[in-house]
Amino acid sequence: MNDIDPRDDRRGQEDTAVLTELNRLVHELDPPPADLVERIQFAVALESLDVEVARWERAGSFAGVRGGQPGTITFTVDNLTLMVNFTSTGARHRIDGWLVPAGEHTVEVRVAEHESSTTTADDGGRFVLSDVPAGTTQIVVHLVDSRGERGRTVVTPTIML
Amino acid sequence: MGELRTTGERPPWEGLAGADRHAACVIAARAGDRRALDVLVADLTPLVWHVARGNGLDRSTAEDVVQTVWLALLRHLDRLNEPRALVGWLVVATRREAQRTWTPARREAALSDELAEQLESEYGLPEDAALVDDRDHRLWRAFGKLSQRCQELLRLTVLAGRAEYRAVAEALSIPRGSIGPTRGRCLNTLRTHLEAEGGSR
Numbered sequence: 001m002n003d004i005d006p007r008d009d010r011r012g013q014e015d016t017a018v019l020t021e022l023n024r025l026v027h028e029l030d031p032p033p034a035d036l037v038e039r040i041q042f043a044v045a046l047e048s049l050d051v052e053v054a055r056w057e058r059a060g061s062f063a064g065v066r067g068g069q070p071g072t073i074t075f076t077v078d079n080l081t082l083m084v085n086f087t088s089t090g091a092r093h094r095i096d097g098w099l100v101p102a103g104e105h106t107v108e109v110r111v112a113e114h115e116s117s118t119t120t121a122d123d124g125g126r127f128v129l130s131d132v133p134a135g136t137t138q139i140v141v142h143l144v145d146s147r148g149e150r151g152r153t154v155v156t157p158t159i160m161l
Numbered sequence: 162m163g164e165l166r167t168t169g170e171r172p173p174w175e176g177l178a179g180a181d182r183h184a185a186c187v188i189a190a191r192a193g194d195r196r197a198l199d200v201l202v203a204d205l206t207p208l209v210w211h212v213a214r215g216n217g218l219d220r221s222t223a224e225d226v227v228q229t230v231w232l233a234l235l236r237h238l239d240r241l242n243e244p245r246a247l248v249g250w251l252v253v254a255t256r257r258e259a260q261r262t263w264t265p266a267r268r269e270a271a272l273s274d275e276l277a278e279q280l281e282s283e284y285g286l287p288e289d290a291a292l293v294d295d296r297d298h299r300l301w302r303a304f305g306k307l308s309q310r311c312q313e314l315l316r317l318t319v320l321a322g323r324a325e326y327r328a329v330a331e332a333l334s335i336p337r338g339s340i341g342p343t344r345g346r347c348l349n350t351l352r353t354h355l356e357a358e359g360g361s362r
Contacts, residue, residue, distance in 0.1 A: 020319075021296075021297070021300055022315060022316075022319050023319035025300065026316055026320065029301065030214060032207055036210070040206060041198075041202050043228055044235060046235070049235040052236070055261075058262070157225050157232065
């Protein structure tokens with residue numbers, strides 16, 4: 001049985017021709033962004049592969065779950081919410097973040113082609129990194145439990161700053 | 162250190178193609194070879210991208226979804242029962258991730274396959290201004306009028322090639338034997354749209 005190739009008649013040959021054209025058009029008109037592969041290769045180059053992904057909650061997809069102000073991005077995974085606000089200071093950024101549920105979690109900001117910056121959230125879940133270089137940025141949160149012991153690691157997709 | 166150790170060695174996926182290549186990369190990545198992961202990302206990101214786009218995501222949401230899927234794969238690498246089936250896993254994960262971003266109305270509409278096949282896509286394709294050829298313009302517009310399901314199926318079947326075709330069909334939950342007929346119906350509708358655009362030649 002072969003239902004992969006179109007039949008070998010006139011209609012089948014037309015189908016083959018149309019599929020060939022479509023193949024060309026899809027590649028020509030709707031290719032992935034040129035830097036996407038590179039950004040993903042950066043995003044997956046992590047110390048540990050045992051990570052959970054926090055999703056970027058965009059306006060519209062989950063009504064009501066938003067940072068509310070411009071420059072604020074909300075990421076969520078399971079019961080964890082990470083809100084980050086970026087303030088540009090020229091070529092660099094100030095990052096204000098808030099983790100819910102709160103805890104003295106370790107927050108690492110990775111920027112492609114730069115050193116990572118690391119800080120620890122306060123007991124209210126807030127953290128600040130005042131001088132982060134601009135570029136392809138990913139946030140990695142090493143969570144601690146209520147006894148201060150290290151638990152799971154959460155990562156975000158990269159964002160362009 | 163890991164890099165020093167692996168540089169110069171012949172990678173186990175070299176010279177392999179399709180599912181064999183993916184399986185070799187998955188096994189190497191499990192063992193800690195980071196180059197293997199980079200190879201998979203480079204080889205299969207276009208496929209993941211087209212699944213996301215074929216599920217009606219705009220380009221910027223598609224970018225997030227593609228990244229999310231690759232990151233989700235990391236901890237799943239060890240749990241893939243069949244490393245050769247990586248493409249199927251990626252297609253299923255991408256569709257699920259894309260559908261999370263849908264509005265409730267669209268989710269409901271997609272529940273029925275028959276309806277899904279007829280429902281015109283409400284999401285625009287990129288502008289075709291770059292096309293010089295009139296036939297290309299008409300074909301692209303006709304393609305844009307197809308249902309989400311048809312657009313996805315056609316994208317995947319032209320993109321994946323023969324080697325991955327079966328994996329793709331399984332991931333799309335199209336029963337064995339009805340991929341051809343389903344695609345045939347999509348192509349018939351495409352032909353109708355094309356004629357409405359001013360002739361099929």
